[in-house]
Amino acid sequence: MKASESQQADLLSLSNLDLEITRTRVAIAALTSGEAFAALRQSQRDAAASLIESRNQLDSVELELSRAEADLKLVEQRIDKDNQRLNQTSSSKDAQGIQAELETLKKRKSDLEDFELSILERKEQAEAAYQVIIHDKKLIDDELATKESENEAQIIKLRSGLDLLTQQRNQQASRIQSDLLELYEKKSSRGLAIGRLVNRECGACRITIGATALAEISGLARDEVATCPDCQAILVR
Ligand SMILES: [Zn+2]
Numbered sequence: 001m002k003a004s005e006s007q008q009a010d011l012l013s014l015s016n017l018d019l020e021i022t023r024t025r026v027a028i029a030a031l032t033s034g035e036a037f038a039a040l041r042q043s044q045r046d047a048a049a050s051l052i053e054s055r056n057q058l059d060s061v062e063l064e065l066s067r068a069e070a071d072l073k074l075v076e077q078r079i080d081k082d083n084q085r086l087n088q089t090s091s092s093k094d095a096q097g098i099q100a101e102l103e104t105l106k107k108r109k110s111d112l113e114d115f116e117l118s119i120l121e122r123k124e125q126a127e128a129a130y131q132v133i134i135h136d137k138k139l140i141d142d143e144l145a146t147k148e149s150e151n152e153a154q155i156i157k158l159r160s161g162l163d164l165l166t167q168q169r170n171q172q173a174s175r176i177q178s179d180l181l182e183l184y185e186k187k188s189s190r191g192l193a194i195g196r197l198v199n200r201e202c203g204a205c206r207i208t209i210g211a212t213a214l215a216e217i218s219g220l221a222r223d224e225v226a227t228c229p230d231c232q233a234i235l236v237r
């Protein structure tokens with residue numbers, strides 16, 4: 001195939017634009033996949049699960065506390081009632097019975113107060129743990145939000161770069177003769193379609209061309225399209 005040296009050089013520029021477009025697409029795909037945040041998203045899910053668990057623990061301690069408070073109130077009411085009965089009774093036998101019951105109730109009251117204190121201690125611990133988890137989760141949420149918005153900005157930038165590259169590519173392609181462009185596109189579907197011949201090395205496959213093949217290529221007219229004997233890419237001399 002015949003193509004002027006400037007056409008061949010234009011085709012090489014087109015190939016460089018195509019490479020840049022491919023690299024940009026790969027970069028956009030990697031950013032879009034969000035793979036970089038997989039670990040952070042897992043941490044966020046773990047933190048959300050811990051938060052629920054911690055909230056449940058706190059709720060259960062609070063429930064226990066309200067039950068203990070209700071029990072204590074009942075005992076206190078009973079003590080008040082017994083004291084009233086004690087003041088009103090004139091029977092010493094009844095008074096003895098009431099006093100015995102009061103002793104039992106006071107012991108019960110003291111036990112319940114101790115129990116309530118122990119629950120309050122556990123509630124304090126559960127609250128502290130809950131606050132720590134809220135704090136940690138917020139750090140993760142904030143970090144993820146920042147990284148996602150940076151990622152989004154990067155994608156937007158790359159996409160606008162890709163638009164520009166595509167325009168340049170189409171302009172460049174319109175300057176190239178159709179049979180050469182067709183050959184390039186056919187070869188592109190199989191791999192790198194074009195490379196510059198530098199120091200006996202093919203710019204596409206990087207293989208050093210043997211002396212015989214090199215002599216053949218060198219013998220071709222400058223406007224004859226040469227191809228690499230190894231990778232079949234168009235060789236720009
Ligand atoms: Zn080659």
